[in-house]
Amino acid sequence: MEPAERTAKSLAPKPLRTKPRRARSGRPRRFDWIIEHLLAEGLIAGAILGWWLLSLGLPDYVMPGPLTVAEALVQLFIDAEFLRHTISSTVRVVTSVIVSVVLGWALAQLPLRYPIAQVIVHDRIKPFLNSFPSVGWAILAVIWFGTSDTSIVFVEVAILTPFCLVNISEGLRELDRDLVEMGRSFTRKRLRTFFKITVPLLMPYVMAAVRIAYGVGWKIALVAELFGAETGLGFLMQRAQTLADAATVFATCFAIVLIFFLGEKLVIDPLARRFQHR
Amino acid sequence: MPGPAAVAVRLTEFFADIHLVKHVFYTIGHILAAVVISFLIGSACAFLPFYYPPARLMIHGRLSPFLNSFSGIGWTLLAIVWFGINDITVVFAISAVLVPFAIINMREGLDALDEDLFEMGESFTRRRFRRFVLIVIPSLYPFIFATLRISFGVAWKVALTAELLGGNTGLGYLLNLARQDFDMPLLLAVIIIIIAFVYSTDRFVFVPIQARLARHHGTG
Numbered sequence A: 001m002e003p004a005e006r007t008a009k010s011l012a013p014k015p016l017r018t019k020p021r022r023a024r025s026g027r028p029r030r031f032d033w034i035i036e037h038l039l040a041e042g043l044i045a046g047a048i049l050g051w052w053l054l055s056l057g058l059p060d061y062v063m064p065g066p067l068t069v070a071e072a073l074v075q076l077f078i079d080a081e082f083l084r085h086t087i088s089s090t091v092r093v094v095t096s097v098i099v100s101v102v103l104g105w106a107l108a109q110l111p112l113r114y115p116i117a118q119v120i121v122h123d124r125i126k127p128f129l130n131s132f133p134s135v136g137w138a139i140l141a142v143i144w145f146g147t148s149d150t151s152i153v154f155v156e157v158a159i160l161t162p163f164c165l166v167n168i169s170e171g172l173r174e175l176d177r178d179l180v181e182m183g184r185s186f187t188r189k190r191l192r193t194f195f196k197i198t199v200p201l202l203m204p205y206v207m208a209a210v211r212i213a214y215g216v217g218w219k220i221a222l223v224a225e226l227f228g229a230e231t232g233l234g235f236l237m238q239r240a241q242t243l244a245d246a247a248t249v250f251a252t253c254f255a256i257v258l259i260f261f262l263g264e265k266l267v268i269d270p271l272a273r274r275f276q277h278r
Numbered sequence B: 001m002p003g004p005a006a007v008a009v010r011l012t013e014f015f016a017d018i019h020l021v022k023h024v025f026y027t028i029g030h031i032l033a034a035v036v037i038s039f040l041i042g043s044a045c046a047f048l049p050f051y052y053p054p055a056r057l058m059i060h061g062r063l064s065p066f067l068n069s070f071s072g073i074g075w076t077l078l079a080i081v082w083f084g085i086n087d088i089t090v091v092f093a094i095s096a097v098l099v100p101f102a103i104i105n106m107r108e109g110l111d112a113l114d115e116d117l118f119e120m121g122e123s124f125t126r127r128r129f130r131r132f133v134l135i136v137i138p139s140l141y142p143f144i145f146a147t148l149r150i151s152f153g154v155a156w157k158v159a160l161t162a163e164l165l166g167g168n169t170g171l172g173y174l175l176n177l178a179r180q181d182f183d184m185p186l187l188l189a190v191i192i193i194i195i196a197f198v199y200s201t202d203r204f205v206f207v208p209i210q211a212r213l214a215r216h217h218g219t220g
Helices: A003-011 A029-057 A066-078 A080-113 A115-131 A134-145 A149-174 A177-186 A190-228 A233-242 A246-274 B004-016 B018-051 B053-069 B072-083 B087-111 B115-124 B128-166 B171-180 B184-217
Strands: none
Touching: A029 A066, A029 B053, A066 A080, A066 A246, A080 A115, A080 A149, A080 A190, A080 A233, A080 A246, A115 A149, A115 B184, A134 A149, A134 A190, A134 B128, A134 B171, A134 B184, A149 A190, A177 A190, A190 A233, A190 A246, A190 B053, A190 B072, A233 A246, A233 B072, A246 B053, A246 B072, B004 B018, B004 B184, B018 B053, B018 B087, B018 B128, B018 B171, B053 B087, B072 B087, B072 B128, B087 B128, B115 B128, B128 B171, B128 B184, B171 B184
8 A cells, every 4th residue: 555545544533432442340431531531631731731841941932831832822813914824824725725636536537537547647646746755846846936825835736636646546446336337327428427426426535635635734834835935824933933933933833733623623524524425 | 947867967976976875874864763763652652542541532632633733844943943953853853743643553553453362362371561472563563564654654755854944964954955056956866866765665665565464464
């Protein structure tokens, strides 16, 4: 299996198993629940406490305290100047997710229509895109397109497309051949069978692709914006780093974690539930 | 945009220059160190809830999603502030990115563990260590390899960024130099070396090993 494929699969969040592996006898379930949460929230509280203690002895530019970072984080969502950066990053990530899903889908469909393209897509294009370093794309894009939105979206699309391609071609492979055949016996219009049968069957895989692309997209957004941007969180982070403003570096990281979780919980999860096979 | 010929020439020059080839080995060293460190930490985090189930939510519900969504660049920039521009920064940044991958994959392996086999082991010996070495570890071989393989693939991508920003050795550093000098042939030559290396290690090292494991364990 390709590495991205395994990564992709492992990245897809699965519901936590609520039942412990080996049921413990003679202990009420409720007690387990309390201990679980005590440990989990304890980790967070402990981490913040440790961070605070650590920050006491160190100057702000090395290790800012939790409060300083929280302040900077709030700034990112309130201050108009910072909000502009946050929004432009988000818009770019969303755009490139959409573009790369469409592109990956098209590439995945190609061998189905023209079997001769199988080797080209899966043995040449896919490994090439998969092993092309993302920094390489970022540098090349700046040289080719200058510092613009185009160059950032290009970098993100170039990195995300193989992930989408892998997932959607997996879906196409699992497609129920009998159903497709049945569709063909009803109509000869390819477009009609495509929209009535292929698309609904493929939707769960497309959603998985969207989910992975979204997750990876946020991670590489910073790489892309580091070189070729005058707006965006990556630019902000880079600037903060040169100004030795560790609080903003921290805050940007947390802002990304926050936006990522919001997007996943509020947009991707409901969509995925909607398109699930019943 | 230089032609293929110019890049090819630069590529041969590259391998003739020991000062440039040195960087390839630095990068490999960074990656190997980070893969080993993150594998150890990640496995430890995955084994904790396995032997102590109440820790499940702590590791899989809090720690690994957090690490998973914290960006690699963030780690790199913070590491630069903490450790300065050197090899430690690079290895730290790569390891921090790899740990969640290791946790997720090892967890999958532990979840897929054969309960019956485990029970059988319990009926043979009461020594946990013996069961661990003779049953748990061998059942995990395919997942250990999958973890290492994924870590290796991801490490390559992160390593370049980390070296570019926070290193003074390695291929990423070289990319940065080429970028600053607008030395496009060198830039493309480095990218080609990276692609060739990533692809061939996967193809000629990991795929055969995994195929062998698959034959032994009946899984992929």
